[in-house]
Each structure stands twice: as C-alpha cells, then as structure tokens.
Amino acid sequence: MISPGTGNKDSLDRQRLVEDHFLGCLSDNQSAELETMLLDDQALRNDFRQAATLDSALRDIALRQAAESVLSQSPSRSSRRARFGRVAVMAGLVLAVVAIWLGINRLRYPTVAALTAVTGDVIARANTRILKARSGRRLWSGMEIEASGGHSSAVVVWKDGSRMKLAGNTRLSIAVLDGRKRVALSIGMIDCDIRKQPQGKPLIISTPQSRLEIIGTHFRTRVTSSQATTEVTQGQVRVERVSDGKSVMLTAREKITVNGKSELEKEIFYWSDRFRGGASGQRRISSAIFQQTEGFEIESRRSNSRFKGAERTRRNNSAVSGVLE
Amino acid sequence: MPEDRVFDERQFLRVFVKHEGSIRAYGRSLLPNWDAVEEAMQEASVIMWRKIGQLQSEDDFLPWAKVILRYEALKLRRKYARDRHVFSDNLIEMLAKEGLEQIESFEHRQKAMEECLQGLSMPHRELVLAPYVADNAVTEIAERSGRTVNSLYKLLGRLRLKLRRCVEERLGLSAMEGITT
Numbered sequence: 001m002i003s004p005g006t007g008n009k010d011s012l013d014r015q016r017l018v019e020d021h022f023l024g025c026l027s028d029n030q031s032a033e034l035e036t037m038l039l040d041d042q043a044l045r046n047d048f049r050q051a052a053t054l055d056s057a058l059r060d061i062a063l064r065q066a067a068e069s070v071l072s073q074s075p076s077r078s079s080r081r082a083r084f085g086r087v088a089v090m091a092g093l094v095l096a097v098v099a100i101w102l103g104i105n106r107l108r109y110p111t112v113a114a115l116t117a118v119t120g121d122v123i124a125r126a127n128t129r130i131l132k133a134r135s136g137r138r139l140w141s142g143m144e145i146e147a148s149g150g151h152s153s154a155v156v157v158w159k160d161g162s163r164m165k166l167a168g169n170t171r172l173s174i175a176v177l178d179g180r181k182r183v184a185l186s187i188g189m190i191d192c193d194i195r196k197q198p199q200g201k202p203l204i205i206s207t208p209q210s211r212l213e214i215i216g217t218h219f220r221t222r223v224t225s226s227q228a229t230t231e232v233t234q235g236q237v238r239v240e241r242v243s244d245g246k247s248v249m250l251t252a253r254e255k256i257t258v259n260g261k262s263e264l265e266k267e268i269f270y271w272s273d274r275f276r277g278g279a280s281g282q283r284r285i286s287s288a289i290f291q292q293t294e295g296f297e298i299e300s301r302r303s304n305s306r307f308k309g310a311e312r313t314r315r316n317n318s319a320v321s322g323v324l325e
Numbered sequence: 326m327p328e329d330r331v332f333d334e335r336q337f338l339r340v341f342v343k344h345e346g347s348i349r350a351y352g353r354s355l356l357p358n359w360d361a362v363e364e365a366m367q368e369a370s371v372i373m374w375r376k377i378g379q380l381q382s383e384d385d386f387l388p389w390a391k392v393i394l395r396y397e398a399l400k401l402r403r404k405y406a407r408d409r410h411v412f413s414d415n416l417i418e419m420l421a422k423e424g425l426e427q428i429e430s431f432e433h434r435q436k437a438m439e440e441c442l443q444g445l446s447m448p449h450r451e452l453v454l455a456p457y458v459a460d461n462a463v464t465e466i467a468e469r470s471g472r473t474v475n476s477l478y479k480l481l482g483r484l485r486l487k488l489r490r491c492v493e494e495r496l497g498l499s500a501m502e503g504i505t506t
Contacts, residue, residue: 015489019482023456024358028410035412039419049424052354054489057435059359060346061442062457095345 014041018048022055109140112176113158120152120168144173147188162203165191180204189222194235206242210258213238219250227259239264332377341370344387346431351391351424355398357411359457365397372397388425395421434492441491445484452477453484 017034020026026034038045115124115137122133125144131137133145133154147154150168157163158181166172170188174181180201183190186208196216197203205212205221207228212221217235221228230239232250240247241258248256254266332340348369352362372393380386398417405411412420442450448470455462463481467474 012486015486016482019485020478022353023478023481023485025478025482031410031412035410035416038412039416042423045420045423049354049420049427050493051485051489053350053431053434054438054485054492056346056350056353057431057438058454058485058488059457060435061439062454065454066458 014044015047018044018051021048022051111138111159112141112181113139113156113174115139115145115154116157117153117155117165119154121148122146122152122154122166123148139174141175141177142173144171146171160195160197162194163192167191182206185221185223185228187223187225189220191220193218202238207258209242211240211242213240227257229255229257231255332380336383337374337377340383340386341373341390344390344431346435347387348390348394350431352394352398354420354424355395355417356401357405361398361401361405365394365401368401369394369397391421391425395425433496437492437495438488440495441488444491445488449480449484452481453488456481 014037017026017030017037021031021034038048109126115122115133116135118133118135118137123146124131124133124137124139125146126140126142139145139156145154145156145166147166147168147170152168153166155163155165156174162181164172164183167189170190171186172188172190173184173186175184176182178201179198181197181203183203183205184207185205190205192205192214194203194214194217197214203214205214207221207223209223209226209228210230212230214237215235217232217237219230219232219235219237221230230237230250232252232254234252237250238247239250239256239258241264246264248264248266250256250266253268255268256264256266258264349362349366352365352369353359356362356365369390373390376393380389398421399414402411402414402417442453445453452463452466455466459465463477464474467477470477
C-alpha cells in the first residue's frame with residue numbers, strides 16, 4: 001500500500017524512484033540507490049511489485065486500445081466501447097495462441113543461433129521458404145543465410161557466444177549435429193570469433209576447396225570460385241584440402257590459400273583493422289590488411305595508397321606504425 | 326510431446342490465457358524492461374508446454390508457471406547486466422520469492438486500472454499509455470505540446486502514482502463490498 005497523503009517526503013521520493021524504474025528513466029546510480037532501498041525495506045518491495053502489476057495492466061490496456069483502433073469501423077465512441085470487451089478477449093486469445101504456436105515451433109526447430117547487425121540485402125532460407133532476415137531473427141539447424149551485394153552484411157551469433165560476420169556477396173548454411181556446429185560456406189567471406197568448443201567437437205567450416213576445424217579462435221576465411229583463403233589471428237585452425245585430404249594447422253598470424261593446385265604453404269601475415277601512426281607524426285590509415293613478404297607493403301583499402309613499413313610496433317596483433325610514401 | 330499429460334493443448338491454452346496477465350506482471354517485477362519480459366515469457370512458455378505433465382491440477386498452474394519464469398528471468402538478467410546496472414541476484418531472489426506468495430487477482434487490478442484511467446483527462450490518459458505505444462511516443466507528445474520531454478516524464482511519474490493510489494482505493498472499496506480479490 002502506498003503511504004497515505006503526501007506528508008512523508010521520503011516515502012514519496014521512494015515511490016517516484018520506483019515509478020521512474022518502470023519508466024526506464026533511472027541512471028545507473030539511481031538504480032543502485034533504489035536497489036539498496038529495496039533490499040532493506042519490505043514495504044517498498046511490496047510497492048515495487050504492485051507497481052510492476054500496474055505497469056503490466058497499463059501495457060495490456062495500451063495494446064488493446066491500439067488493436068481496437070485498427071479493428072474498429074465506427075467513429076462512434078459508444079459503439080467502440082460496445083465492442084471493447086469482445087476485441088479485448090479476441091486479442092488476448094490471439095496473443096495466447098501465437099505464444100503457444102511459437103512455443104511449439106521452437107520445440108520442433110530449436111534455436112541454435114541468432115542473426116544480428118543486419119545491413120543491406122540479407123535473406124534467410126529454411127527448406128524452400130525464404131524468411132525475412134531482420135536483426136534478432138532466430139536461426140535453427142539447416143538454415144541458409146545469404147548477404148547479397150557488396151554493401152550487405154550480417155552477424156550470426158551462436159548460443160555459446162561465438163560470432164561469424166558475413167561480408168557482402170556471402171552465402172553459408174548452418175547446422176548443429178550431435179552437439180557439433182557445422183557451417184558450409186559456399187562463397188564470400190566470414191570473419192569469425194569462436195569461443196572454445198566442447199572437447200572433441202570442434203566447429204567445422206566446409207568450403208568447396210577446404211575443411212576447417214576450429215577449437216576456439218579468431219580467424220577469417222574467404223571463398224571464391226577457385227580458392228579458399230584462411231587467416232588466423234588467434235588460436236588454432238586445422239585446414240584440410242578437400243581434393244586430397246592434405247591438411248595443415250594454422251596458428252596466430254598464419255594464413256593459407258587452398259586452390260587444389262599448389263603445395264599447401266603457410267604464410268605469415270599481420271592483420272590490422274585499424275592502423276595508427278606512431279609518435280613521430282606519421283599519418284593514420286584505417287582498414288589496412290597487409291602481408292609480410294621481403295619487407296612489408298601495406299595496401300590501404302580506403303586511400304588506395306601504398307607505403308612501406310619502416311618500423312613496427314605490434315600491440316595485440318592489432319596496431320602497426322609505418323610511414324606513408 | 327509431453328507424455329501422460331493431465332492437460333491437453335486446449336486446456337493448457339485456456340489455463341495459460343487465464344493466468345497470462347499475472348505471470349507477465351510477475352516477470353515485470355524481476356526484469357528491467359518489456360523486451361526482456363517478452364523474451365523470458367517465450368522461453369518460459371516453451372518449458373511450461375514441455376513440462377505440463379508435472380501439473381496435477383489447474384490450481385497449481387500459477388505458482389508453477391511463476392517458478393519457471395523466475396528461472397528464465399535469472400538467466401536473462403545476466404545478459405542485460407553487461408549493458409547497464411541491473412538488480413543483484415540477491416534482490417531478484419527476494420522479489421521472486423515474495424512474489425510467489427502474492428495471490429492477488431491481476432484481473433481485478435486491471436479492471437480497477439481501467440476505471441481509474443477514465444478519471445484522467447484525455448491528454449493525461451494519452452500520456453500515461455504513450456510509453457507502451459511506441460518508443461518515441463512521449464517525445465512526439467512533447468513536440469506537439471511544446472513541453473520538454475523531461476517535464477513530461479515528471480508528469481508521467483506523478484500520474485502513475487495517482488493511478489496506483491486510485492487502484493488501491495478501488496480494491497479496498499471492492500473488498501469492503503465483499504468482492505473477493
């Protein structure tokens with residue numbers, strides 16, 4: 001029960017904090033302050049639960065009125081009120097049926113991942129159905145995701161927190177069999193950050209040219225019609241050539257290109273997605289991928305300029321300093 | 326499909342619809358926003374359906390459903406804890422345990438709330454319901470009325486407190502008139 005009257009200022013302030021919580025208006029500090037009060041005051045906790053119930057009641061009323069305004073044909077207020085009860089019951093039943101249907105659907109097709117950060121033209125396919133690929137869409141075993149066009153991208157987030165970013169013009173399918181994640185990358189590029197996988201159940205990524213086993217790592221793999229290139233920045237990835245079964249183990253800063261023709265040779269690379277100049281006033285260049293050969297050369301995606309590294313400083317495999325030619 | 330179920334699909338649907346408001350309100354007391362509540366409700370409803378065989382009578386449904394939702398809420402809480410301050414497990418457990426013991430009727434509170442809303446002016450009613458209509462509904466009202474968003478949220482807080490008092494008074498009156506709660 002709310003403290004009667006407005007004489008008790010402290011009680012009123014507490015009640016307002018409670019209401020602001022349900023309005024989503026509290027700062028982190030205020031939320032922490034409310035928590036301290038709630039821990040010590042059972043009466044306030046009772047008020048808090050009442051406020052939650054009333055918040056829920058207000059929401060139900062707001063949603064019903066929104067549904068009613070869509071369904072109602074008559075501009076007359078009295079005829080709208082006459083239908084209010086029937087619409088409310090119907091809306092409640094529809095919501096319940098949808099909730100049950102969604103629940104049963106989830107049992108049949110358990111969620112294995114979710115799609116996030118969808119930009120551009122991205123679709124998801126389940127059997128022959130094409131589904132809208134919006135951020136938050138749940139994914140189940142057997143689904144295919146395609147990002148069309150160079151401007152499109154999406155991130156697949158698995159239930160264990162592992163992430164795969166699809167670049168543009170990329171198509172892959174996902175599956176979970178016997179607790180093991182499997183990905184078939186048909187074409188395009190994915191950038192992966194994979195949590196440590198269960199013992200004996202590495203994540204498998206198949207491309208037309210190669211098969212990767214991932215235990216827990218950060219890597220990128222790119223597939224074209226003729227070859228698959230894999231670059232590892234952290235952890236280990238075993239890459240197997242599909243044509244003859246030959247394999248290599250890549251560790252951090254190693255890459256390999258599999259094309260069915262040449263020997264499987266590992267190369268060393270440095271991979272930075274943000275390139276910073278050093279203290280001597282060197283220019284900052286962003287989004288650079290570079291490969292060490294005799295010295296090293298860097299191609300900047302953005303500026304189309306080339307420069308040679310004169311001095312290297314590496315922090316967490318992510319920063320290199322150099323001089324622009 | 327659960328085996329040896331006392332409840333078939335239709336009965337489950339009926340009892341779920343009957344108590345959905347109470348379950349959802351219980352979830353709201355444990356989770357920081359409605360997105361989290363809806364997510365927990367979805368997961369919990371799947372589990373309820375899967376475990377419906379545990380239930381022997383309809384009277385057990387509400388406390389049983391709340392326990393399932395409490396478990397899902399605690400799991401979800403950890404996801405939101407990364408972004409901002411959320412209540413500790415200790416407080417959530419306290420609210421959850423005390424909420425299980427609460428047996429008030431959600432329907433009666435909702436009916437009282439509808440009656441109390443009628444006591445507000447139309448602009449105040451619109452403002453009170455605005456946060457549930459769309460994310461920027463309060464901002465739109467502020468722009469239309471020439472007031473700041475901050476002042477509207479302060480007014481919103483006062484109106485909600487007023488509604489809470491009104492609902493308590495109506496429920497108190499109803500109890501006095503012999504209507505069970």
